[in-house]
Amino acid sequence: MYATGVCPYCVRAEALLKRKGVADIEKIRIDLDPERRDEMMQLTGRRTVPQIFIGDYHVGGYDELYALDREGKLDPLLQASA
Template structure:
């Protein structure tokens, strides 16, 4: 997950993932290493955080993550079934 230290959406996304049992979240802090923002933008075409990846799948942002959960598609994705 590409994130910054002060982003409330990053905190919400991380909280949902932790509620789902995901403890090891690889956070890439673009506020600490601006070159990583360029990397994020090349991968996603977007400049806002969070940008969440589950494996190689680009989920998108916090709202996208919560939408996947509401649709019942997040758990299978986290279990490697999607």
């Protein structure tokens, strides 16, 4: 997950993933490493955080993560990447 230290949506995304049993979330702090921001933008075409990947699948931001959960699609995605 690409994130910054002060992003409330990053905190929400992390909390949702932890509630789903994800213990190890790799956070890439783009506020501390500007080169990683460029990498994120190349991979996703987006400038905002969080940018969440589950395995190689680009979920998007918090809204997309939450929508996957509401639709019942997040758990199967997490299980497939475990």
